Amino acid sequence: MSLVLYDTLRRDKVPFSPRTEGVAAIYVCGPTVQSEAHVGHGRLGVVTDLLRRYLAYRGYDVTFVQNVTDIDDKIILRARREQVDPAEIATRYTRAWNRTMEALGILPPDIQPFATGHLLEMQQLIQELIDQDKAYAVDGDVFFRVRSFPDYGKLSRRQVDDMQQGEDVVDADRKEDPLDFAMWKTAKPDEPSWPSPWGDGRPGWHIECSAMAAKHLGEGFDIHCGGLDLVFPHHENEIAQHEAAHGGTFVRHWVHNGMVRMGDDKMSKSIGNVVSLEEAVGLWGVGPMRLWYLSAQHRTPLTFETERLRDAHSVHQRFTTFVRSARAAAGETEPDATVAQTHRDAFIAAMDDDLNAPAAVAALHELVSDGNDRLGRASSGDATAQAEVAGLAALLVELGDEVLGIGLDAALADAAALEQRVAPVVQSLLESRAKARADRDFATADAIRDQLTAAGIVVEDGPSGARWYATVQAPPALDD
RNA sequence: GGCGGGGUAGCCAAGUGGUAAGGCAGGGGACUGCAAAUCCCCCAUUCACGGGUUCGAUUCCCGUCCCCGCCUCCA
Structure with missing residues (x-):
């Protein structure tokens, strides 16, 4: 090949x-x-x-x-x-x-x-x-x-x-x-x-x-x-x-x-329908922007529209969420690349075919689905699942960052830095929330969670208490 | 007019001569106090239209319609 x-x-x-x-x-x-x-x-x-x-x-x-x-x-x-x-x-x-x-x-x-x-x-x-x-x-x-x-x-x-x-x-x-x-x-x-x-x-x-x-x-x-x-x-x-x-x-x-279009026209300086690249990247983030660019084969036209960028944002979110969850579930377990190999092969086959990026991204989606499927077992301590999940996450980051340049690791690192800064505050809020939940005072508990959500902190309740993290990308501006 | 690219589900988008990847959105279910994340199920008998070739075409050929790019500067 x-x-x-x-x-x-x-x-x-x-x-x-x-x-x-x-x-x-x-x-x-x-x-x-x-x-x-x-x-x-x-x-x-x-x-x-x-x-x-x-x-x-x-x-x-x-x-x-x-x-x-x-x-x-x-x-x-x-x-x-x-x-x-x-x-x-x-x-x-x-x-x-x-x-x-x-x-x-x-x-x-x-x-x-x-x-x-x-x-x-x-x-x-x-x-x-x-x-x-x-x-x-x-x-x-x-x-x-x-x-x-x-x-x-x-x-x-x-x-x-x-x-x-x-x-x-x-x-x-x-x-x-x-x-x-x-x-x-x-x-x-x-x-x-x-x-x-x-x-x-x-x-x-x-x-x-x-x-x-x-x-x-x-x-x-x-x-x-x-x-x-x-x-x-x-x-x-x-x-x-x-x-x-x-x-x-x-x-x-x-x-x-191929050209980028705005509506039915080519985006072009002479038509005057241009969107500043710097602003777009600032608004949507590198990962989502690149995923949007990669959503069509490189020779076909690609239309710039909010809906599509939002799709790309969701994809990026799904990828980073998996990596985060996989790392948390796998801990220090040595990655096992066996399961990942078939996804690597699919990715390479897609890229070998005239850089078929949409198909390559599809391969990453299947990797993530495969990984999510094992996440439950990995979280419960199944060593095999942990190793497989670690291998899948490592491959996703390798292909996503090294080849597609969608900045998964960097996005997670940014989030981690933010998490570190706000940890004391979040922790104390979550303690109050835990007390409220123990008292079945859900109004208070939900208010605290809403407050955190508004600040970009996602709270997920699990069997072993609440897990929290910072969203990796600024939420996209919604103009509707 | 010439040259080139394209018309695939609500949207985006791969793909193949043997009966349609993936994603987003949506619906149902599991989990949850409720969520979130995740999982399971559903979501194109159909690939612009009309012919033809073929045992069989979305995929090949011809024609028609529509869209886009280039023919002047343009990524």
Whole structure:
């Protein structure tokens, strides 16, 4: 059994076959740092993080590169509006991006290259294309000659001849062909620019990824990720630039994530229906947010709505509740992984199939059901059940945290810290409550319990007295 | 118009040529003083619609309808 990935270029699931056995080199198209990340960006983050974590879990030596586009029209525009330097905008939102991704539990890239740090590499690539007559300079602009690259359109399955739009072609007067796209743009007044053989200017968008990916990962690296909306023209152009210049294969596998929707529309800055990712994570918590992202296969659309986040919150609650109960019931018993093995197999089978996260989460649900079933016996001291329950809980945390990144252990640790702080108060309240219950004064007992519940403390009465704990996530805001 | 993805129970969502995972919500029961947590049971004879291939299709093919994405910046 091994990993199969859907490859956009081949339009099919194909076995993951890295350039070098056991090594995975991944490049992800990162943000244009012009504003804060929204929930749609988070999906890219979680999907690529999942891919990366899973490959690492399966023993691959992973190198993960995600670029930052720090020079672009929109950055310049924003800078102008705020009357600051474009670099300041770029720095501000790069920091914001990194902070938000960290909050979402996304592992930082091994390398985070910046476009403005790779001007030479880009210019070199452009020059090679000019030398090969596959690009041409006009008044300080340099365009890629699309019809010089016979494979153009292979990623997005477009026929060059079907593509003439005619209408809103930028720089139509200077292009040989409306399809040609800019790799270098001549400097305009009051815009950042860099010297080049074709005059001062700045790079086009597509060239940076071709140049930076090849620089940091080399020829024919393993996986290139990005949003489905980048397939054309961005990724198509990346391929054209690289392969026209060097021949060979730019990338072995193309993995694209589907869009996040708000109602029936794509969540997008240009539509203006974006939800701040940082706020969403703050409101729902990492675990529930990620479980929501993982509730649909990564290529299908996913709708952002309260109901779905609430579902994810319930799932997270169920997982942490099981781990807590299992640990309490098992005590120091050595875990037995035998029972857990079948669930691990199911999880891996699901993930091996193009990262089928919904099926993988389903496997964890079955693990939890299996564990809950043994909880009673474990609590009564059945050593076999205790060992099995401990094994199941350990596996749940291993897969949930290491691979899915849903922060089970961290959530429990947060709760434990809170519990420690409030323990004296809670204990004394529970003693009063126990007295009240002994006197069958249930009104008082229930009032105390309600008070604790309101404070986020769950009280559960059992045969051996009351057990209590802090809820692991802030309760989600209910807007109904 | 071109290219691509999709239409599965109240909702979300897997999946397979042989008669539908999982979750959420809901109903019933056990446990509880009542709860909570947990357990047991129930909850799509049916997979947009119409044809076709097949012993048999939700799964393959053709057509129709609807939704979404890309074709301009976009994760």
